[in-house]
Amino acid sequence: MRVIGVFATPSTLEVMGLAQKLGGDALVFILNGGDEAAERAGRYGAGRVVLVDCGAMCDPAALYDAVAGELSGLTHLVFPATKDGKTIAGYVAGKLGVPNLVDVVDVLAPNKFSKYSMGSRGAEEVEVDGPVALVVQPKRFQPAEKPSKPAVERRRAAPIVELTGREEKAKGSLKIEDAELIVSVGRGFKKQEDLKLAMELAEVLGAQVGCSRPIAADLKWLSEDHWVGLSGHKVRPKMYMAIGISGQPQHIAGMLESRIVVAVNTDKNAPIFQYADYGVVEDLYKFIPVLKEKLRKALGK
Amino acid sequence: MNIVVLVKPALDTSNLRTAANKIMVEDTPLKISDIDRNAAEEAIRIKEKMKGGKTIAVMVSKYPPTPKRGGEAENLAREVLAMGIDEAILVIDDGLIGTDQTATAKAITEVVRKKVGQFDLVIGGEATIDGYSSQVPARIAAELGIPIITYVREISQVGSDSVVVKRDLEDEVQVVKSKLPAVITVTREINTPRIPPLLQIRMAMKKPLSKVSLGDLGLQVERRARTTDLKPLQIQRKKVLIESGTVDEKADKLIQYLSQEGVVTPR
Ligand SMILES: Cc1cc2nc3c(=O)[nH]c(=O)nc-3n(C[C@H](O)[C@H](O)[C@H](O)COP(=O)(O)OP(=O)(O)OC[C@H]3O[C@@H](n4cnc5c(N)ncnc54)[C@H](O)[C@@H]3O)c2cc1C
Ligand SMILES: Nc1ncnc2c1ncn2[C@@H]1O[C@H](COP(=O)(O)O)[C@@H](O)[C@H]1O
Numbered sequence: 001m002r003v004i005g006v007f008a009t010p011s012t013l014e015v016m017g018l019a020q021k022l023g024g025d026a027l028v029f030i031l032n033g034g035d036e037a038a039e040r041a042g043r044y045g046a047g048r049v050v051l052v053d054c055g056a057m058c059d060p061a062a063l064y065d066a067v068a069g070e071l072s073g074l075t076h077l078v079f080p081a082t083k084d085g086k087t088i089a090g091y092v093a094g095k096l097g098v099p100n101l102v103d104v105v106d107v108l109a110p111n112k113f114s115k116y117s118m119g120s121r122g123a124e125e126v127e128v129d130g131p132v133a134l135v136v137q138p139k140r141f142q143p144a145e146k147p148s149k150p151a152v153e154r155r156r157a158a159p160i161v162e163l164t165g166r167e168e169k170a171k172g173s174l175k176i177e178d179a180e181l182i183v184s185v186g187r188g189f190k191k192q193e194d195l196k197l198a199m200e201l202a203e204v205l206g207a208q209v210g211c212s213r214p215i216a217a218d219l220k221w222l223s224e225d226h227w228v229g230l231s232g233h234k235v236r237p238k239m240y241m242a243i244g245i246s247g248q249p250q251h252i253a254g255m256l257e258s259r260i261v262v263a264v265n266t267d268k269n270a271p272i273f274q275y276a277d278y279g280v281v282e283d284l285y286k287f288i289p290v291l292k293e294k295l296r297k298a299l300g301k
Numbered sequence: 302m303n304i305v306v307l308v309k310p311a312l313d314t315s316n317l318r319t320a321a322n323k324i325m326v327e328d329t330p331l332k333i334s335d336i337d338r339n340a341a342e343e344a345i346r347i348k349e350k351m352k353g354g355k356t357i358a359v360m361v362s363k364y365p366p367t368p369k370r371g372g373e374a375e376n377l378a379r380e381v382l383a384m385g386i387d388e389a390i391l392v393i394d395d396g397l398i399g400t401d402q403t404a405t406a407k408a409i410t411e412v413v414r415k416k417v418g419q420f421d422l423v424i425g426g427e428a429t430i431d432g433y434s435s436q437v438p439a440r441i442a443a444e445l446g447i448p449i450i451t452y453v454r455e456i457s458q459v460g461s462d463s464v465v466v467k468r469d470l471e472d473e474v475q476v477v478k479s480k481l482p483a484v485i486t487v488t489r490e491i492n493t494p495r496i497p498p499l500l501q502i503r504m505a506m507k508k509p510l511s512k513v514s515l516g517d518l519g520l521q522v523e524r525r526a527r528t529t530d531l532k533p534l535q536i537q538r539k540k541v542l543i544e545s546g547t548v549d550e551k552a553d554k555l556i557q558y559l560s561q562e563g564v565v566t567p568r
Contacts, residue, residue, distance in 0.1 A: 090435065093403075098525070100436050118533075129525045160480075268544060
């Protein structure tokens with residue numbers, strides 16, 4: 001019988017959808033979760049649940065030591081594609097000496113998978129011999145309800161590194177993945193106040209505002225829920241308008257599947273025009289206010 | 302303080318060569334995986350601050366054809382040497398072609414054990430542009446049995462036997478203290494990599510650069526994952542360029558196209 005090891009936190013338990021898809025029995029390690037999470041794993045058909053108390057932070061080395069005895073004989077290991085999830089996946093796969101596939105999008109056979117590759121600019125099929133670690137977006141394979149009564153035990157994994165502080169990040173309620181229309185801003189904007197231009201345009205269109213990595217991560221002009229790209233959110237709106245965004249492959253990876261792409265850029269040779277249906281070569285500071293006014297009139301707003 | 306920097310000779314994903322719906326790996330040029338420059342920069346800054354020790358770049362060549370890639374990777378090594386890294390070690394061997402991160406991590410681990418010896422820190426990037434797996438550094442930490450701290454956006458303190466860093470996660474920033482030696486990975490935001498002046502580029506030609514094979518490392522790699530297909534993700538775009546006329550005319554034209562596409566419905 002195939003036994004699949006699943007590592008998840010209470011907020012990433014949906015990775016069990018992949019365990020269901022693979023079939024077999026699931027041994028679920030829930031990191032810093034309680035009875036409620038164990039119960040939810042039971043609803044998704046967990047065979048056994050191990051609640052691992054990681055303390056202040058989930059240190060991969062401590063976690064591995066706490067569960068190592070359970071890992072031999074597992075055919076697949078499943079991890080969520082969060083930052084901590086990927087780190088734990090790498091450490092555990094490294095200790096076990098098994099290959100690991102990151103960003104798995106489909107199961108072709110129990111030993112054959114398709115995944116993103118080349119920084120999400122390619123699609124790859126990979127075949128493996130023996131056990132494998134699979135890292136997936138938590139919501140990629142939605143789990144069905146198939147209630148079980150798993151045995152639940154508890155373990156402790158005290159970190160060997162020390163957490164001495166933490167700061168919460170600002171977070172909005174935006175779900176950019178669900179937006180129908182997106183007006184996205186990049187380094188072509190010179191000052192934070194200037195983003196107002198894009199926000200007003202977005203309002204006229206009824207669009208959400210997206211951004212490139214530097215706007216969210218470096219400059220912090222917008223919160224990270226606006227961030228589109230390889231390391232940000234993947235979007236597929238009806239229209240994606242990239243304003244002052246150069247079109248580096250890591251940005252393109254997040255908006256490739258948009259239906260219509262519009263780009264506004266002063267540089268005629270900017271790569272973004274290769275990925276656009278309609279490209280406007282113009283200074284955004286001149287163009288966006290005019291476009292906004294014309295649209296306001298045309299749409300009767 | 303001795304610092305090992307992990308620098309991948311990566312496929313340039315902005316220049317992927319394709320033919321008949323396949324990615325032509327052999328024809329795609331290499332570049333230093335972007336964030337590994339941030340890793341190199343951080344190592345150089347720590348060495349400058351600690352006044353002593355050395356920085357060693359370790360690079361594992363993964364792509365065919367090996368003879369051509371040797372020269373290409375050597376040029377990339379010269380780039381980090383010019384930035385200020387002291388020495389580069391390039392692992393290149395036909396046996397590494399088509400292997401997964403297991404082999405990369407094992408090769409780096411053996412270089413650290415057999416060629417570097419005493420070290421305090423291993424610094425890598427948060428992810429590569431071509432693999433984008435964020436797996437290699439954690440695997441090295443597992444092999445070496447030392448702590449792994451990923452997504453470091455700031456190194457706040459470095460002592461002779463410990464570091465304090467800030468980890469940039471999805472919902473929070475964590476301040477973490479670890480004993481050394483440790484493996485850390487840095488984010489793109491940690492610093493701005495320096496661009497070396499011409500003089501340093503010339504000086505870099507004299508810095509030590511060695512090439513080692515799997516045999517030199519006493520390593521045999523297993524191949525337990527095989528790529529059976531590799532396609533580009535492409536979507537055909539219309540690529541209509543609106544470049545002539547006044548700002549007004551351009552806006553009118555765009556609105557016209559957007560209404561044709563049904564994106565906006567003018568009254
Ligand atoms: C592993 C990795 C992951 C990454 N993940 C992401 C990601 O998820 N998302 C992401 O976006 N990036 C990501 N990046 C960064 C990416 O490589 C680029 O650096 C980034 O997308 C560039 O942002 P930008 O286009 O806003 O800025 P720039 O590249 O600086 O482009 C600014 C553009 O604005 C134009 N411009 C300037 N002035 C004007 C004006 N007045 N009017 C109109 N146009 C003007 C310029 O011509 C230029 O094309 C990642 C990088 C790496 C290595
Ligand atoms: N072939 C390689 N040679 C040297 N360093 C590498 C190699 N592959 C990955 N790394 C290091 O590991 C980091 C993460 O890579 P990855 O796991 O491919 O996302 C990179 O930023 C590098 O620092």
